[in-house]
Amino acid sequence: MSGDNNAIPPPVLWAQRTNCVFLTICLEDCKNPDIKIENEKVIFQGVGGTEKKAHELTINLFKEIDPEKSAKFIRDRNIEIILKKKEEGPYWPHLTKEKEKHHWLKVDFDKWKDEDDSDDEFGNGQPDDLDEMVRSMGGLGGGAGMGKESLDDLDVEEQDSDDELPDLE
Numbered sequence: 181m182s183g184d185n186n187a188i189p190p191p192v193l194w195a196q197r198t199n200c201v202f203l204t205i206c207l208e209d210c211k212n213p214d215i216k217i218e219n220e221k222v223i224f225q226g227v228g229g230t231e232k233k234a235h236e237l238t239i240n241l242f243k244e245i246d247p248e249k250s251a252k253f254i255r256d257r258n259i260e261i262i263l264k265k266k267e268e269g270p271y272w273p274h275l276t277k278e279k280e281k282h283h284w285l286k287v288d289f290d291k292w293k294d295e296d297d298s299d300d301e302f303g304n305g306q307p308d309d310l311d312e313m314v315r316s317m318g319g320l321g322g323g324a325g326m327g328k329e330s331l332d333d334l335d336v337e338e339q340d341s342d343d344e345l346p347d348l349e
Contacts, residue, residue, distance in 0.1 A: 187236035193288035194275050199268040202291050203261040207235055217247045240277040271295045
């Protein structure tokens with residue numbers, strides 16, 4: 181997909197944990213977005229929204245992530261991305277390498293937790309368990325009683341019969 185000079189950045193919500201960053205790209209009906217997850221940036225290009233406009237965005241991340249262990253979920257109303265931080269540790273002071281404010285970027289208060297919160301959000305004694313977070317977001321199906329799948333298995337994981345996403349082939 182080539183860059184479109186009229187492309188606009190889609191609204192993005194973000195939240196984080198010590199080991200990962202959640203991004204939600206708020207763009208409805210974006211069927212085949214081009215999403216590149218690299219060590220230090222995320223590149224998004226897609227057409228969507230009510231007016232089917234081109235949207236484009238490059239997010240230069242504050243620190244490195246592990247693209248191999250990161251995941252993305254393309255949904256009807258938005259695109260959700262989980263970026264696995266390369267180094268687990270303190271919260272990033274901001275999402276981007278640049279310290280400036282971006283009009284398209286906002287905190288996702290639904291997913292946000294303060295760094296010192298110890299509430300067990302996912303009910304498994306490990307609130308920072310990335311596999312559990314992916315399952316809770318509907319990525320792998322199944323519940324806490326199932327065996328541990330890893331993010332590496334995303335492509336081959338069986339889908340629950342009530343999942344709406346068809347197999348990609």
